[in-house]
Amino acid sequence: MKKIRVALAGQPNVGKSSIINSVTGARLHVGNFSGVTVEKKEVFIERGDYEIEIIDLPGIYSLNAYTPEEHVAKKYLYEEDYDLIVNVVDANTLARNLIFTMQLMDMQKKMILVVNMIDEVEKQGGSIDKGKLEELLGIPVILTSAKEHRGVDEIIDQIVATHESDKPKNKLYYDQRIEEQIDKIVKVLHKSPHFKDPEYARFIAIRLLDRDEDIYKIIHDLPIFIELHELLGKIYRELELEYDEESTSDILSDERYALSKALVMEAVKKPEVKVSLTDRLDRLLIHPVFGLPIFLFFMWLLFQLTFEVGSIPMDMIDAAFTEISNVVKATLPDGAVQSVLADGVIPAVGSIIMFLPNILILFLGINLLEQTGYMARTAFLLDGFMKKFGLQGKAFIPLVSGFGCTVPAYMAARTLKNPTDRIITMLVLGFMSCSARLPVYVLLIGAFFPTAHAGNILFIIYISGAILGLIVAKILRTVLFKGEPEPFVMEMPPYRFPSMKALGMELWIKTKLFIKKAGTFIAGASMIIWFLSSYPHSGTIEESYTRKIEAVQSEEAKAALENEMAAKALENSYLGRIGKTIEPFFSPIGFDWRMSVAVVAGLAAKEVVVSTLATLYAVGDADERSNTLIQRLRDNVTFKAAIAMIVIIMIYSPCIAAMSTFWAEVPQWAWRGFYLVYPNVLAWLMAFGIYRLLDMMGY
Amino acid sequence: MKPITACKIGCEGVIVRIRAKEPIKGRLFSLGLAKGSRVRILDHTLAKQTWEIESDGTKIALRDEEAESIFIEPKECAA
Numbered sequence: 001m002k003k004i005r006v007a008l009a010g011q012p013n014v015g016k017s018s019i020i021n022s023v024t025g026a027r028l029h030v031g032n033f034s035g036v037t038v039e040k041k042e043v044f045i046e047r048g049d050y051e052i053e054i055i056d057l058p059g060i061y062s063l064n065a066y067t068p069e070e071h072v073a074k075k076y077l078y079e080e081d082y083d084l085i086v087n088v089v090d091a092n093t094l095a096r097n098l099i100f101t102m103q104l105m106d107m108q109k110k111m112i113l114v115v116n117m118i119d120e121v122e123k124q125g126g127s128i129d130k131g132k133l134e135e136l137l138g139i140p141v142i143l144t145s146a147k148e149h150r151g152v153d154e155i156i157d158q159i160v161a162t163h164e165s166d167k168p169k170n171k172l173y174y175d176q177r178i179e180e181q182i183d184k185i186v187k188v189l190h191k192s193p194h195f196k197d198p199e200y201a202r203f204i205a206i207r208l209l210d211r212d213e214d215i216y217k218i219i220h221d222l223p224i225f226i227e228l229h230e231l232l233g234k235i236y237r238e239l240e241l242e243y244d245e246e247s248t249s250d251i252l253s254d255e256r257y258a259l260s261k262a263l264v265m266e267a268v269k270k271p272e273v274k275v276s277l278t279d280r281l282d283r284l285l286i287h288p289v290f291g292l293p294i295f296l297f298f299m300w301l302l303f304q305l306t307f308e309v310g311s312i313p314m315d316m317i318d319a320a321f322t323e324i325s326n327v328v329k330a331t332l333p334d335g336a337v338q339s340v341l342a343d344g345v346i347p348a349v350g351s352i353i354m355f356l357p358n359i360l361i362l363f364l365g366i367n368l369l370e371q372t373g374y375m376a377r378t379a380f381l382l383d384g385f386m387k388k389f390g391l392q393g394k395a396f397i398p399l400v401s402g403f404g405c406t407v408p409a410y411m412a413a414r415t416l417k418n419p420t421d422r423i424i425t426m427l428v429l430g431f432m433s434c435s436a437r438l439p440v441y442v443l444l445i446g447a448f449f450p451t452a453h454a455g456n457i458l459f460i461i462y463i464s465g466a467i468l469g470l471i472v473a474k475i476l477r478t479v480l481f482k483g484e485p486e487p488f489v490m491e492m493p494p495y496r497f498p499s500m501k502a503l504g505m506e507l508w509i510k511t512k513l514f515i516k517k518a519g520t521f522i523a524g525a526s527m528i529i530w531f532l533s534s535y536p537h538s539g540t541i542e543e544s545y546t547r548k549i550e551a552v553q554s555e556e557a558k559a560a561l562e563n564e565m566a567a568k569a570l571e572n573s574y575l576g577r578i579g580k581t582i583e584p585f586f587s588p589i590g591f592d593w594r595m596s597v598a599v600v601a602g603l604a605a606k607e608v609v610v611s612t613l614a615t616l617y618a619v620g621d622a623d624e625r626s627n628t629l630i631q632r633l634r635d636n637v638t639f640k641a642a643i644a645m646i647v648i649i650m651i652y653s654p655c656i657a658a659m660s661t662f663w664a665e666v667p668q669w670a671w672r673g674f675y676l677v678y679p680n681v682l683a684w685l686m687a688f689g690i691y692r693l694l695d696m697m698g699y
Numbered sequence: 700m701k702p703i704t705a706c707k708i709g710c711e712g713v714i715v716r717i718r719a720k721e722p723i724k725g726r727l728f729s730l731g732l733a734k735g736s737r738v739r740i741l742d743h744t745l746a747k748q749t750w751e752i753e754s755d756g757t758k759i760a761l762r763d764e765e766a767e768s769i770f771i772e773p774k775e776c777a778a
Contacts, residue, residue: 011729062729066722093756096731211721249725257733278758288745380760384748387762393749487723489765491730492751492758 004052004163007077009104010088011097012059013493015116017041018146019088020056021502024153030509033072039509047156050163055082063103063212064249067417077107078214083163084110086155091121091128091143092494094268098260099253101137105172106206108199110162111139114155119145126271133267138171147499174255177242181235182206188231192224208232209239211249278373278494285374291381298374299400302365306404310358317357321350343530356511358435359408362401363510364503366412369397371498375415376490383488389470390477392416393488395425399469402432403462406658410665411510420481423671424473426662430654430679431469433462436606440649443610447633448642465650472682532575533601541568567616575601589648589687590641599648605655640694644687651683701773703740703750703766711739712771719768727769731757738771 010016020026026043033040041056057076058069065074077085087104089097094115101113115128133141140158144151173179185205189195195204207215219225236248243251285294325346332338369375375397383393391399394416401409409429416422433441441461445454545565549558570576579597586596594616602609617632633642653659653676663672700715714736717724731754732738741758742751750766752759 062725064722064725064729066726093731095755096729096757099729099731247721249721253725253728253733257728257735282742282751282758286742286751288743291744376760380749380751381744383760383762384744384746387748487726487765488749488760488762489723489726489730490760492760494758 001046001051002049004050004084004159005082006052006054006159007080007082007085008054008056008088009060009073009077009085010114011061011090011100013491014059014088014090014097015146016056016059016088018499018502019114019116019144019152019155020054021499021505022146022149022152023054023156026054028505030512033076045156047160050160052156052159054086060100062100063207064210068419069417074214077104082109084112084159086112086114086159088114088116091115091118094128095260095264098263099256102172102256102259103210105137105139107203108171112155112158112162113137113139113141114151115141115143116146118143119148119150121271124271124274127269129267129269133263136263136266172259174252178209178239178251178255181209181239184231184235185209185228188224188228191227192222194222206252209235209248210252211247276494281495282377282492286377286380291377295378295381298369302362305365306358306361310361313357314354317354318350321346321353325350339534340527340530343534345527353515356515358405360507360511362404362408363411364507366397366401366408367503367506368498370415371496371503373493373495376492379488379490380492387488389474390481391425391470391473392418392421395421398425398429399432399466402429402434404435406430406432406434406654407661410658410661413665423666424476424481426666427476427671427675427678428469428473430658431465431472431651433465433650434606434654434658436655437649439607440602440609441646443613443629443633444642444646447630447637448639461646461650468651532578533570533573535574536572538569538572541565541572570616589644589684589691590638591645592636595637595641595645599645599652602649603653603656603659605657606649609649638699640691640699643694644691647687647690648683651686652680700770703738703752703769703771704747704763706740706771706773708740708742710773711737712773713737714769715772716770717768718770719765723765723768727759727765730759731755732759732769737774738769 008016008020020028020041020043023043023045026045029042029044031040031042039058043054043056045052045054055076057073060070060073062070063074063077065071085104085107087101089101104111113133115130115133118128121128128143130141130143140162142151142154142158144155146152174182182202182205185208186195186198186201189201189204190198195201204215204219208219219228222228239248239251240246243254245251245254285291287294325342328342328346329338332341366375369378375394378396379393381393382396386393386395395413397415398409398412401412406429409432410426413422413426413429416425441458442454445457449457542565545561545568549561549565552558552561571579575597576593578600579593582596582600583591583593586599591599594613597616598609598612601612613633614629617629617636637645659676662675666672666675706712714732714734717727717732717734719727727733732752736754738752738754740750741753743749748763750761750763752761752766
């Protein structure tokens with residue numbers, strides 16, 4: 001079977017993904033572009049003798065790439081091997097889209113133009129003359145509406161037809177004065193064996209006039225570079241003088257702009273300008289006064305849904321996994337295999353799956369915000385405030401998500417296109433206390449504060465985390481990333497009803513990626529913690545306690561002894577020994593070895609802090625409402641140490657699932673290393689300061 | 700000729716000059732903001748730090764620094 005590879009390119013918000021999703025009989029494959037965390041969607045379709053592979057490139061506004069996604073798309077277009085380009089454009093904003101189309105046409109590859117969302121133009125009484133566009137551009141044009149499944153399958157037929165035809169490739173001519181200069185550059189390029197192909201040489205020449213740095217790098221190492229460099233300098237000066245422009249790139253832009261305006265004038269009957277739904281919605285949603293309260297209400301709603309609805313299946317999942325683990329315990333013979341399954345692997349897998357409902361709801365909400373076009377509005381509303389702290393308006397979404405769970409919050413940071421803004425946001429995200437830390441706070445507040453103030457104290461903890469995050473962001477921006485946050489220029493797409501199919505697809509993909517990514521890592525890491533807390537078995541401890549337990553009569557005394565045995569075994573385990581080793585490190589902030597171990601175990605998952613404290617203070621299976629554990633804490637832990645512990649929990653590294661997500665999202669080793677160290681150092685210093693301060697105040 | 704930030708909501712005009720440097724200039728251009736494009740000021744935040752403008756069906760949000768670099772010749776000013 002013959003193969004046709006198709007690059008699907010277009011500006012953001014033109015509905016490329018919905019086209020891909022609505023092609024009949026397509027197999028979807030999702031992966032990453034090599035070396036980057038940019039999602040790569042491929043679709044395979046069989047048609048006649050051909051297997052057609054369509055690669056959905058990230059949205060790209062122009063070949064003068066700007067965001068990481070755009071660089072990925074550009075790199076693919078420049079370097080990869082494909083047979084033709086399908087360029088998707090939005091019928092509503094054809095003039096602007098066609099500018100990019102012209103840049104693509106300069107590549108002189110076989111090309112098809114897909115004019116999407118034609119239904120929206122026609123509904124408003126406008127129309128587009130397909131024949132005229134084909135005639136003027138010299139490439140096949142298809143009018144489509146992915147929403148109404150109109151023209152989508154035609155694209156596939158046209159791909160085959162265009163691939164088979166040997167019609168001469170289209171060529172776009174610029175102004176005579178520019179063409180003369182292009183010829184001069186091509187002549188020099190022909191001297192190099194790399195640019196013998198006249199079409200490729202012409203493309204390179206145009207890109208050089210467009211001041212494309214990536215192309216400049218290619219010619220930089222060639223023997224013809226000196227001659228070319230001199231020629232280019234001369235041409236730049238001449239053209240800039242002739243056209244009275246600052247750069248030849250501007251001249252080409254103006255040319256393309258004029259051409260696309262002329263094209264639209266010829267081929268498009270514009271719809272009457274009416275006040276659109278978007279305009280009416282925007283009048284309310286980004287109102288200078290009401291915009292913010294409305295936004296805060298949406299956020300509040302999202303978190304209510306995430307945690308109220310998300311917690312319903314959470315308990316069921318937890319119960320189900322406990323049940324599975326009990327069944328394993330009952331069926332398998334006692335021993336290491338039973339223990340590693342029932343106490344190690346199954347609870348670990350359960351702890352991942354447990355987060356899934358929250359994550360799906362949060363992601364559904366965030367996807368809805370994004371696909372309806374509201375996300376762009378929140379960035380607009382909050383950019384001014386966030387900028388004061390060196391963050392971007394869009395950073396607000398992941399930061400707020402961080403109060404729920406840090407894992408999806410890291411992933412939500414993907415909406416930040418600028419790498420610096422993204423890394424700063426991700427570095428302070430951990431200070432937004434996630435829901436898993438709540439049990440720890442509840443326990444410590446219950447033990448050391450009067451009940452009447454509990455709510456306020458909890459609120460103070462969450463707010464100080466958020467404030468600390470903003471302050472640290474500001475410091476990171478001034479110390480490590482000198483200069484202003486990146487400029488904020490973004491398209492505000494019209495409000496659209498999201499396609500349910502696309503939404504479901506996104507959700508399914510997210511689910512799979514989440515289970516695959518976090519799953520392999522958290523399962524492994526939890527097994528290590530399990531192993532460290534269960535081994536080595538000390539025969540002597542068990543023996544002596546078994547004898548003692550047999551000796552006593554009352555059930556109460558037996559339970560107490562069993563708890564004591566568990567605590568002794570834990571103290572003797574590798575984890576206990578580690579605790580003893582690290583104790584000196586934590587003693588300046590008033591921790592004993594038990595608290596030290598609990599805090600370290602909390603790196604696996606924050607809930608583990610409570611269960612570890614319970615085990616270590618020998619009260620067995622206690623939850624955070626356990627009065628005995630609270631009593632033990634009051635007896636063993638000082639007030640100032642408890643406060644220090646709250647501070648540590650607030651600031652130090654999040655759980656392993658979150659850390660592995662960070663690693664998966666951030667490829668640079670320097671940042672990974674920094675991320676592992678700085679929150680812990682900061683946490684210790686803050687805890688130390690507050691501990692000493694309280695000490696001086698006489699607590 | 701005046702910068703966008705000197706205009707009121709509802710103002711319309713034609714861009715006569717863009718002072719922004721690359722790559723912002725290129726970005727503005729690929730969103731349809733170029734010499735000769737017609738723009739309308741749609742909205743700004745309370746503190747006028749962020750602006751929303753429209754050109755040929757595309758709505759664009761930008762900060763005051765960027766908005767300041769776009770100069771228009773105002774044509775109609777409702778409001």
